[in-house]
Amino acid sequence: MNRLITLIALSIIASGLFSIASAQERRALTVDDIVKWNRITERKISDDGKYISVIKEPWKGTAEAMxxxxxxxxxxxxxxxxxxxFTPDGEFYIVHRAGKKVESLIIFNTKSGTKERVDSVSKFRLMDEWGPWILWSRKDSTLISSNLTSGNRINHGKVKEWVAADKRPAILTLSGDVITLISLLDSSNKELVKSRGVKRMAISNDAKNFAWIADGELSICIGSEDIRKIKGGDSSLPEGWRIPDNSQLNFSESGDRLYFGTAPAVRVRDTSAVNGDWPGVQVWHWKESVQFTVQVVEKEREKKRTYLAVYDIPTAVVNQLSTPDVSRVLMSDKGDGDWVLTLSDKKYSLEEMWxxxxKYDVHVTNVVLDRSVSVAKEVNGNPQFSPKGRWVYWYSYPDSSWxxxxxxxxxxxxxxxxxxxxxxxxxNDVPDWPSSYGLAGWNEDESALYLYDKYDIWKVDPNGKERALRIxxxxxxRGYTYRLEKTDREADFIKxxxxxxxxxFDNKTKEGGFALLSRGFKKEPQILVKGQYSYSSILKAKNSKDIVFTKENFExxxxxxxxxxxxxxxxxxxxxNPQQKEFLWGRAELVTWKSLDGKELQGVVYKPENFDPSKKYPMIVNFYDKNSSSLFAYxxxxxxxSTVDYHMYNSHGYIIFNPDIVYKDGYPGESAFNCIMPGISSLIQQGWVNEKAIGAQGHxxxxxxVAYLATRTSLFAAIESGAPVVNMFSAYGGIRWGTGLNRSFQYEHQQSRIGATPWESHQRYIENSPLFAMDKVTTPILIMHNDQDGHVPWYQGIEYFVALKRLSKPVWLLNYSGEVHWPQKIQNKMDFQKxxxxxxxxxLLGKEAPKWMSEGVTAIDLDYELGY
Structure with a gap:
């Protein structure tokens, strides 16, 4: 008996030693390691469920199909x-490969295992509804059609442009000045017309109707015989309007309607206004509805803007659906509905600035008849059409209702x-009306719409006759959030x-899973799977019960x-990512605490591998607003x-803490302090955080x-602050240069959460602006702010740096010249992480400072060294 106990003890010790040795063999991640990590960028399943395609792609390198x-x-x-x-029958798997100059195809036969490579591809399309047909153009403009099953391959000669019908094997081609209809059913070619200057072509799904634009004239060919023409100056168009070459052409699903674009006459510069060069002046006006900076950003697009019109083939009616007063036009029933929805925000554009x-004035306009009906005025919402066009609907923000x-x-x-x-x-914790939880969709006959609350799915009768049903x-x-899975990707309604x-999603444990609602909604959902994972959406095979999905957790x-x-x-x-086993890995744990004003809060602590609670670890606090729902995210x-890499820092012995924040209107900075600081204290009290080695990082x-926290506490040993606002006064009047929008709305109603203008509540702007308390900062600060930032004006980073430099406080600023709100080039992202x-x-670890920190690197030196 004693011998048996001894053997068991030795076995346990040996197992433990092996585990320690295994951990010692694994190493910490470096920046060069993490850029090789793969993520899934595409997943597909064949219609019969027999084959699965996955594309994985590293951050640095090329994508691989499997x-x-x-x-x-x-x-x-x-x-x-x-x-x-995949071809619809699953027999062929086609890979479209990228190239530096030309692209290529690989056609793999799933039954025989044979493959064929097609080089020099400039354009490619798989024709799903035709069966196993594919079309491609070579670099030399030669058009090829291929029936993969029969092996029949046709060279159609050099073609300048081509479009294919979705539901019938037919191609409309342009060769020189000749437009030809190619039918693959009977291998016939029919020349439709000779026309110079063809810019656009379109073909209906059934290949019965065609259209093209040439030299400002729209031609509609009906049944390949009858050709009708529309051009600028016609009485069917607004006076002086034209059909520009960049007009889009789209047939409705049935092919009975052609939607096209029109535009006012081309403007000509008034050269008599000035004698000499045209001045480079901008004229900003206080009453202009669209901020001038937005106009500049959108200028070229607006010059090319077209306005939707329709030609109804059965009635030969042309109707101008959109004008400069209409901001959006929405169609129904795939373009075959009797009405379109028109939205106009022109009267309200000015107030969008803050x-x-x-806001919209909403109308429905008959596609054929000269009739428009007002639906509502000043709608604070996003009006939509139901799929078949029987209902207009929106979530009304002021009423918190649909x-x-x-x-x-x-x-x-x-x-x-x-x-x-x-x-x-x-x-909702911004000074604005709350958003909705969204709409799942409509049923097929549009007798019901399905809506979400925080937890459940509701069946609602739009006619108001039946009481809403919580299905x-x-x-x-239970604290579960249920959401619909769209298993039929082609259906635009809920079956x-x-x-x-x-x-x-279990809001208490953060676990994910799937459940089944039985037909008729008489039973509670049947839980199919639930666990400590985060699941992706379901992808279901069209003709089988097979599904594919991904699941993950931090490990x-x-x-x-x-x-x-x-x-x-x-x-x-x-x-x-089989290489993960080579590296030290952490684990994620949910933690709870109370804010300084008594609110129950959650957050996630990410601990290093082989965490020992008797030791003390350096910790970085990284956050944005709320993260605890991502407990099981990888x-x-x-x-x-813009952020620290959690796995890399875990592998180097750091703890990462990501706390949730609940905000109070008018006090965003203090809200962060009230939530984060007691969370840090609760971890320090557990004994395994080195309170002298705590950093903070945010972007x-x-x-x-984090810039605000630096003015309120000396707890942090180091802070990295990316693209920060430090002066809410100047930021309020700043411009988001990527869009041209003024930033005032962010402070009055959205993320920055002041809830008032500077002149209404100037004290709040002072209290929430770190700039005015820079003398209280005791923490070394690393700033990253780029000179082409289109979100936060980069002079905010400059104000931050200059203030701390003036106070002789340790501060560094990284500017990746030419980059936007964050580095996008891989070499710049790698440099930032290093x-x-x-x-x-x-x-935090006491390592020697690199040259760029201890001495700096001059503008000249940066051409020759990086100061690592």
């Missing part, structure tokens, strides 16, 4: 991939009420006459799994453009908050 059978066996791989396609939200308007009766009503069905964001029954009680697959890379709608079996298909290693909104880690390593 083909698997339903047993998980690898059948084929290809690199430098642009996209992949509200950040559009509104529907019947096209048949031309009457509207609210279908929700916050006191009974709270569809509004229950956790998920128990979401609020509520059959079982419905839904996702679930598990998101790989593709194959299952069926019962989830009784799961087969792991991919292993995209956080794919990468050279991030943009996070960058502002410097940020060197910064934290110096102040």
């Amino acid at each position: 083909l698997f059978d339903r047993k998980g066996s690898s059948l084929f791989t290809a690199d430098s991939v642009k996209g992949t396609f 509200t950040g939200r559009s 509104f529907v308007w019947s096209v048949a009766s031309m009457e509207g009503r609210f279908v929700t009420n916050p006191s009974f069905l709270p569809v509004n964001d229950e956790e 998920t029954m128990n979401g609020r009680e 509520d006459d059959s079982d419905i697959l839904i996702s679930l 598990t890379s998101p790989d593709v799994f194959l299952s069926d709608v019962s989830f009784k079996r799961e087969l792991k298909i991919t292993d995209i 956080r794919t290693p990468e050279a991030h453009r 943009s909104w996070g960058g502002y908050q 410097r940020m880690m060197q910064f934290f390593d110096h102040y």
Whole structure:
């Protein structure tokens, strides 16, 4: 007996020693390692469910396509991939490969395992509805059509341009000045017309109708015989209007209508206004509805703007649907609906400058008849058409309710009420009306729409006759958030006459999963799978019950799994990051605490591998607003453009803490302080955080908050602040140069959360601006702010740097010249990650400071060295 006990003890010790040795063999991640990490950028399943395609792509390198059978066996791989396609029968798998100068195709036969490479491809299309047909153009403009099953391949000669019908094997081509209809059913070529200057062509789905634009004239060919023409100056168009060459041409689903663009006459510069060169002046006007800076950004696009018109083939009626007074036109029933929805925000554009939200006057306009009906005025919402065009609907922000308007009766009503069905964001913490939780969709006959509240899915009668039905029954009680899974990618409605697959999220444990709603909604959702993972959306095979999805957690890379709608079996298909086992890895834990004003809060602590609670670890606090819902997110290693890489820092012995923040209007900085500081204290009290080695890092909104914290506490040993606002006065009047928008709406109604103008509440702007308390900063600061930032004016970073430099406080600023709100070039992202880690390593781990920190690197020296 004693011998047995001894053997067991020795076995346990040996196992422990092996585990320690295994951990010692693994190493810490470097920046050069994380850029090689793969992520899944595409996943597909064949219609019959027999084959799965996955594209994986590293941050630095080319994308790779992988083909698997339903047993998980690898059948084929290809690199430098642009996209992949299955033929409807699943017999052929086509890889579209990118190239520096030309592209290529690889056609893989899934039955025989043979493959063919097609080089010098300039344009490619798989014709799903034709069967196994593909079309491509060579670099020399030769058009090729190929029936993959029969092997029949046709060279159609050199073609300047071509468009194909979606549902019938026919191609409209332009060769020289000749437009030809090619029918692949009978191998016939029919010359339709000779026309110079053809710019655009279109073909209906059934290949019965065609259209093209040439020299400002629109030609519509009906049945390949009757050609009707529309051109500038015609009485059917607004006076003086034209059909520009850049006009889009689109047939409706049936082919009975052609939608095209028109535009006012081309403007000519008034050369008599000045004698000499044209002055480079900008004239800003206080009453102009669109900020001049926005006009500059949109100038070239507006010059090319066209206005939607329609030609109705059965009635030969032309109707101008859009004008400069109409901002958007929405069609219904795939262009075959009797009405279009027109939205105009012109009267309200000026106030968008400070509200950040559009208001609309809403009309429905008959496509054929000269009739327009007002739906509503000053709508604070985003009006939409139901798929078949029977209803206009929107979420009304001021009312926190959904509104529907019947096209048949031309009457509207609210279908929700916050006191009974709270569809509004229950956790809204910005000084504005709450947003909605969204709409799942309509059923097929549009007798019901499905809406979300925080937890459940509701079936709502737009006619107001039936009481709203909570079809998920128990979401609020259990703390589950249920959402619809769109398993039929082609359907634009919800099939509520059959079982419905839904996702679930446990708000308490942060676990994900899937459930099944039975037909008729008589039972509570049946939980199919639930666990400590984050799941992607479901991708279902068209003609089988097979599904693919990814699942992940902080320790598990998101790989593709194959299952069926019962989830009784799961087969792991991919292993995209096998190299992970070579590195030290952390784990994520949910933590709770109370804010300084008594609110219950959550956050996530990411601990290093082999964490020992008897030791003390350096910690970096990284946050934006809320993160705890991402407890089971993998956080794919990468050279991030704006944040620390959690896995890399874990592997170097750092703890990462990401706390949730709840905001109070008017006090964004203090809200962050009230939430974050007690969270840090609760971790320090547990004994494993080195309170002298705590750093903070944030970018943009996070960058502002860490800058604010630096003025309120000396706890942090180092702070990296990316693209921060430090002066809310100057930032309020600043411009988001990427869009040209003025930033005032952010402070009055959105993220910056002041809730007033500077002249209404100047004290709040002072209190929330770190710039006015720079003398209180004791923490070394690393700023990253780029000179082409289109979100936060980069002079905010300059104000920050200059203030601290003037006070002789340790501060550095990284400007990646020519970059925007964050570095986009891989070399700049890698550089940022290296410097940020060197910064934290110096102040939190006591490592020697690199030259760029200790001495700096001059503008001349940077041409020859980087100062690492």
